[in-house]
Amino acid sequence: MANYFNTLPLREQLAQLAQCEFMDPSEFADGVDALKGKKLVIVGCGAQGLNQGLNLRDSGLDVSYTLRESAIAERRQSFLNASENGFTVGTYEELIPTADVVLNLTPDKQHTAVVNAIMPLMKQGATLAYSHGFNIVEEGMQIREDLTVIMVAPKCPGSEVREEYKRGFGVPTLIAVHPENDPQGHGLAQAKAYAAGTGGHRAGVLKSSFIAEVKSDLMGEQTILCGMLQTGSLLCFDKMVEKGIDASYASKLIQYGWEVITEALKYGGVTNMLDRLSNPAKVKAFELSEELKTIMRPLYNKHMDDIISGEFSRGMMADWAEDDAKLLAWRAETAETAFEKQQNTDQEISEQAFFDQGILMVAMVKAGVELAFETMTAAGIIAESAYYESLHETPLIANTIARKKLFEMNRTISDTAEYGCYLYNHACLPLLQDFMKDIDTDVIGKGLDSASNQVDNQTLIAVNKALREHPVEIIGSKLRGYMSAMKKIV
Ligand SMILES: NC(=O)C1=CN([C@@H]2O[C@H](COP(=O)(O)OP(=O)(O)OC[C@H]3O[C@@H](n4cnc5c(N)ncnc54)[C@H](OP(=O)(O)O)[C@@H]3O)[C@@H](O)[C@H]2O)C=CC1
Ligand SMILES: CC[C@](O)(C(C)=O)C(=O)O
Ligand SMILES: [Mg+2]
Ligand SMILES: [Mg+2]
Numbered sequence: 405m406a407n408y409f410n411t412l413p414l415r416e417q418l419a420q421l422a423q424c425e426f427m428d429p430s431e432f433a434d435g436v437d438a439l440k441g442k443k444l445v446i447v448g449c450g451a452q453g454l455n456q457g458l459n460l461r462d463s464g465l466d467v468s469y470t471l472r473e474s475a476i477a478e479r480r481q482s483f484l485n486a487s488e489n490g491f492t493v494g495t496y497e498e499l500i501p502t503a504d505v506v507l508n509l510t511p512d513k514q515h516t517a518v519v520n521a522i523m524p525l526m527k528q529g530a531t532l533a534y535s536h537g538f539n540i541v542e543e544g545m546q547i548r549e550d551l552t553v554i555m556v557a558p559k560c561p562g563s564e565v566r567e568e569y570k571r572g573f574g575v576p577t578l579i580a581v582h583p584e585n586d587p588q589g590h591g592l593a594q595a596k597a598y599a600a601g602t603g604g605h606r607a608g609v610l611k612s613s614f615i616a617e618v619k620s621d622l623m624g625e626q627t628i629l630c631g632m633l634q635t636g637s638l639l640c641f642d643k644m645v646e647k648g649i650d651a652s653y654a655s656k657l658i659q660y661g662w663e664v665i666t667e668a669l670k671y672g673g674v675t676n677m678l679d680r681l682s683n684p685a686k687v688k689a690f691e692l693s694e695e696l697k698t699i700m701r702p703l704y705n706k707h708m709d710d711i712i713s714g715e716f717s718r719g720m721m722a723d724w725a726e727d728d729a730k731l732l733a734w735r736a737e738t739a740e741t742a743f744e745k746q747q748n749t750d751q752e753i754s755e756q757a758f759f760d761q762g763i764l765m766v767a768m769v770k771a772g773v774e775l776a777f778e779t780m781t782a783a784g785i786i787a788e789s790a791y792y793e794s795l796h797e798t799p800l801i802a803n804t805i806a807r808k809k810l811f812e813m814n815r816t817i818s819d820t821a822e823y824g825c826y827l828y829n830h831a832c833l834p835l836l837q838d839f840m841k842d843i844d845t846d847v848i849g850k851g852l853d854s855a856s857n858q859v860d861n862q863t864l865i866a867v868n869k870a871l872r873e874h875p876v877e878i879i880g881s882k883l884r885g886y887m888s889a890m891k892k893i894v
Pocket of ligand 1: 448450481483509510511517518536558561562820
């Protein structure tokens, strides 16, 4: 199998990378109709499998699960997830031949083996669905000609797919039809119905391509969404301890700090996040973030270049062939970091204190969001998609750190995202060593030691202008506008 993206002529690569259209809510007027009465069989019952299945069933669709035989025989967690929630569970042989739509929600590493096992059992003219296009785009998986191939990719962890649905809403979702596999021309109708079944249509759906989804998803997760939060956690914690701040306090400030500061991001973008700081702290955070952007830009460019060229996927697939040697070593190493092992203090930290004492964290989020957005759009990814994969999803990932630190983040995200996160972390830690030497507790741990809020007018005006005029803020306020408008309807 060859990397599908790399087999395409340049103009086709560029066209698919740029494919992205925000769909009008009226396009979902038929709801789940295109899948009503059809049999949906989900392969795998993990992070996305369980939560999407619950939503699809609650939306009136016929959902069951197929698992590998050992999972059923050993009553593994995936079997318990499905059966304790009242779903029918069966082997591939029992359920795949009955399926109108097979939703492949196993880890990306398993896709080739899983698809090779299920494809001969799929009935003529059925549909194969993915929630991430790695197998098609990076591995070049060839799917039987009679099968339709679609993608419905929620832009968030599985847990949030369910939580948002229960709140009567949904999460932004990318949908796509594989141009090589749409023999009956109904791929788009089915993808729309699937997105409506998960609730995604209430938050915003982008009609995209497998290629645009893969290249943007990989970039977001490796850099700002997971990599930057991991590197930032480790650097900020170690710095505070080095400067004499109580380790249990430092641990709490970071574990909950990302969630608190990115909550401001969720409601009002980078501008609002920095507006939560005093004027001198805002100017300081801005300056730090500019410095960080200069240092980290080559790293963001490298991640984007390696994702576009296929170098990243080649490296990760080499690790798959080594039984995940690097992934497992990095996972074990993360568990041994001082931050992960540190218990938290019982001392209260007020909401405002997370901002005032976390100026460097605010600067890291701002730098990461803007760099990821700038790098993606420079590579031809459309602003809407780049926004979802940078600013929009950061608070959702921060929520996972608040639950159980980096362990929970890396457990919740896909194995592909986890690998990319560690890859970034390993390159970014040494890159920021010199920068961190000049950092003190005024920007992480204690806050600015200033008696007044005085700042230079011209400086403040320039900072505010730069914040508000950044392209991620322009597209962000438009997309958040759609989401809050829709929220009021519910
Ligand atoms: N994690 C997330 O939030 C997101 C994931 N995605 C995408 O969704 C897809 C699913 O990812 P995710 O939910 O993280 O996956 P998980 O790691 O949570 O999936 C685990 C499930 O897959 C099954 N499984 C593992 N290996 C095999 C195999 N060889 N054969 C059959 N079943 C197997 C497991 O069963 P068993 O008990 O037998 O091991 C279990 O049911 C991926 O394509 C991912 O990129 C997209 C958006 C976000
Ligand atoms: C951010 C990681 C992700 O892409 C996701 C939750 O959207 C993943 O692959 O898990
Ligand atoms: Mg993602
Ligand atoms: Mg992903």
